[in-house]
Amino acid sequence: MALRYAILGLLLDRPSSGYDLAGRFADVIGAYAWDAKHSQIYPELRRLDQEGLVEVVDRGARRRTTYRCTGEGLTALRAWLMAAPTSTGGVKNEHALRLFLLGVLEPEEALEVLRQTEAGARGKVQDLEAEFAALQERTGSASGGPLGLTVQLGIHSFRATAQWARWASEQLGADADLDRSRADQCGSGSSAG
Amino acid sequence: MALRYAILGLLLDRPSSGYDLAGRFADVIGAYAWDAKHSQIYPELRRLDQEGLVEVVDRGARRRTTYRCTGEGLTALRAWLMAAPTSTGGVKNEHALRLFLLGVLEPEEALEVLRQTEAGARGKVQDLEAEFAALQERTGSASGGPLGLTVQLGIHSFRATAQWARWASEQLGADADLDRSRADQCGSGSSAG
DNA sequence: TCTTGACATGTCGAACTCGACATGTCACTC
DNA sequence: GAGTGACATGTCGAGTTCGACATGTCAAGA
Structure with missing residues (x-):
């Protein structure tokens, strides 16, 4: 479940396409918090869209689809952040x-x-x-x-x-x-x- | 593949049973390097035993089975450690x-x-x-x-x-x-x- | 002796993750 | 107008991981 919250957090900072997100994971966040490949990101984005936690804000060239975090998404993310602040949760590094x-x-x-x-x-x-x-x-x-x-x-x-x-x-x-x-x-x- | 090397490393420090290893994972190493549950540890130990990378040194009460890292196991671990010292390898934390x-x-x-x-x-x-x-x-x-x-x-x-x-x-x-x-x-x- | 709880291991299905393969777009250049 | 390479997304099978359930042992105390 952590992947979706990582995505929501990144989208909250700035609307992005799956391709952008893949780059941002590979960049900073992936180095010491959470990494993800595009083969995980795209399906997860569609799921989040279906659940109303993100929404499409733009469809550009080359099928580029830009998503934004919705209010519902922010609520879900904040609930998760507040839920278990002390759990360590299985580190893999x-x-x-x-x-x-x-x-x-x-x-x-x-x-x-x-x-x-x-x-x-x-x-x-x-x-x-x-x-x-x-x-x-x-x-x-x-x-x-x-x-x-x-x-x-x-x-x-x-x-x-x-x-x-x-x-x-x-x-x-x-x-x-x-x-x-x-x-x-x-x-x-x-x-x- | 990282799990087996984590196990070999722990066994190298001191022969242990699966139960001991689970505790040691939950303790220090699991907090910032690699975590694993007993449901993964026991099957992996059997696999390592079959491959000759670990060996049974004691069978105590309550089916307690203590394993030790073999010379072959040490060789495998060192090969892995030297293999790709710069790769980051998908952090999950x-x-x-x-x-x-x-x-x-x-x-x-x-x-x-x-x-x-x-x-x-x-x-x-x-x-x-x-x-x-x-x-x-x-x-x-x-x-x-x-x-x-x-x-x-x-x-x-x-x-x-x-x-x-x-x-x-x-x-x-x-x-x-x-x-x-x-x-x-x-x-x-x-x-x- | 019965119960309780820590010790110790086994197993399975569901979920997660990754790498590899696949498809198509668009700008640029020759 | 054909070729090249970065952009952008989709899919699938194999491997990994986890939680839940299951089984049995042993010591201590009621």
Whole structure:
């Protein structure tokens, strides 16, 4: 049931076609909240239309059909948001799982993954910070409006990932270096693992 | 395919029964990486056993069957971990989605959700910090060993969520207070909505 | 010994999700 | 006017996931 509310939320921000929605899922929201492919989105839009939660506002070229969230849709979305604010609801995050299992790899392999993780996360932070600055300017608000909250959540999340990756690298690097560099550097007393 | 690798990873840390695994999924890993119910876990364990990736090490009371990850299982897991370290792979996180859509709610409703979010996240941070300290002591290592990395990832993630929730509350609170407290506090010029 | 509740596993149908395949439109270019 | 590629939607089968129902074990207490 989460998919339909994700769609309603996106439409509430701005009327969109299925194609647009697919792009928006692949973009921001799909990275840390909910992802969906067009093969799911189109049928769901039709269902939502039948139930009156969205409505068609435009049919453009190439069968492009633009939908908008109705009042009923907003009511449904808000009911869902208020319904179970503390439930966690079955997270699936393959990237996080890989990080979770990092201890299985050899330190040098893990270091490589961590390097990529940190670089990727820092890139995301930069992108989102630019987006946030643009929002601040556009809305004339320090918080960047409703979307600003969302963007900041992303910034906080990716920054935390980057910081953790850095910390983890240092831990692993220290362990790995110990074994190797004690040979040619001055080995100031440290117990072997 | 992620489920089996999550299971292999958990078994690698410590041999467990299906029942144990269900608890461990519900506990730490399920909160931010991968969740699974027992109705999925038991069949997958049998499949892994047939494929030689895990093996039975004990049959206790109440049909309790304890599995261990085999060398073949470790090989498979490491191959998977090294295979596609950058793919994001379709995140599903209902809790994050709710936060993502927070702008839809009235400020006061959103504030309530944020309050609960912050409290929950800080609770998680405390739990995990205690676990990390225990790990440091048990392993005699500042990094807490392989599991320490994982626990720190959780700490970083939940701390980021808590900090964001606090920030978002302040933003919303400022907006909401403006409308109300201008009446009895000194109303320094601000345009009405 | 009977009941209760936690432990432990099994199974099934419904719903969800994905990738692959398919169809057609439109702007641009050669 | 034929070819190309991005735009835009549709569909289907295979695999995944979940909740609900089911079965049985064992310890503790009434």
